[in-house]
Amino acid sequence: MSKIKFNRLGILATLMPAILVGCSSSDSGDDEVSRNVAIDFAAKVNGAPFNCGQTYSGVGTGPHDFTVNDFRFYVYGAEVRDADSGDSYSINLNQDGVWQLDDLALLDFEDGCASGTAETNTALVGQVTLPEDVDLSQTEVCFNVGVPADKNHVDGTTAASPLNASGMLWAWKVGRKYIRIDGFGDPSSANNPFNLHLGAQGCPGASSTAPPTSACSIPNTMAVCVDGFNVDTHRIAVDIGSVYEGNDISVNLNGGPTARPGCMSFIDDNDCEEIMPRLGLDYAYGRVSGTASVYSGGQRMFTRE
Numbered sequence: 001m002s003k004i005k006f007n008r009l010g011i012l013a014t015l016m017p018a019i020l021v022g023c024s025s026s027d028s029g030d031d032e033v034s035r036n037v038a039i040d041f042a043a044k045v046n047g048a049p050f051n052c053g054q055t056y057s058g059v060g061t062g063p064h065d066f067t068v069n070d071f072r073f074y075v076y077g078a079e080v081r082d083a084d085s086g087d088s089y090s091i092n093l094n095q096d097g098v099w100q101l102d103d104l105a106l107l108d109f110e111d112g113c114a115s116g117t118a119e120t121n122t123a124l125v126g127q128v129t130l131p132e133d134v135d136l137s138q139t140e141v142c143f144n145v146g147v148p149a150d151k152n153h154v155d156g157t158t159a160a161s162p163l164n165a166s167g168m169l170w171a172w173k174v175g176r177k178y179i180r181i182d183g184f185g186d187p188s189s190a191n192n193p194f195n196l197h198l199g200a201q202g203c204p205g206a207s208s209t210a211p212p213t214s215a216c217s218i219p220n221t222m223a224v225c226v227d228g229f230n231v232d233t234h235r236i237a238v239d240i241g242s243v244y245e246g247n248d249i250s251v252n253l254n255g256g257p258t259a260r261p262g263c264m265s266f267i268d269d270n271d272c273e274e275i276m277p278r279l280g281l282d283y284a285y286g287r288v289s290g291t292a293s294v295y296s297g298g299q300r301m302f303t304r305e
Helices: 008-012 017-022 025-030 272-279
Strands: 032-045 055-059 064-082 088-093 104-108 123-131 139-145 179-185 195-198 222-229 236-239 302-304
Touching: 032 064, 064 123, 104 123, 222 302
Parallel strands: 032 236
Antiparallel strands: 032 123, 055 064, 064 088, 064 104, 064 139, 064 179, 088 123, 139 222, 179 195, 236 302
């Protein structure tokens, strides 16, 4: 945030000594400093730490056991908000050539137990420039889940990392999977594939193997803010169990002409009826044969820890 700077020493040198004596060192509070920050995220399933391939009990309306073998998502536009003034300060991400590109990052908690990669990334790392008197122990951390439109539809074969992550690619016209969480409901019996793949919809164009001809009508990006956040000690819990609390993960409701394992964000994808509102998103765009959820409590996926 740009501010007009005055040469205070030059001004004060012309004032009376009595005024000089009355001046306080707090007058320098408007000076800006750059601080290193690392916003840590912790993947969870019903409050328990996520471990790739582990089975968790009591998930969904069954409730049922749930084996989770993928847990990844993109975020962009992260910022810190001063609790006192309400001013926002962008987090300038380190350009590491792997996980962070411009203001975009891929957070990856799986370790290759199924179809992913052995490498993981669980934090946003960068710097924030802000007035030196801003208290980072009491802030609000905000970010968007997804990929901005200008990056979402770039060619995955030539894109810079992390936009080239093959496991996060959908058809070129649709772009990236913003969230990919894969698993099996009731693994000892039904062993039902139940996934969450969030992405854009309503992307115009005749070919699925080319960029859309204009902007997607349903971006499906999520705006998230976590308040009361101490940058040095808190982390952000990401709990898929809370998102699935309204679903029976042992079955797929489908709703369309083809089987859909869980919520794929598509039209007439009835498993999305309970999941989307718990992401803070409206599924009215996709409702054909399903029934709207009565849930109205906002996103349930991200909380302070």
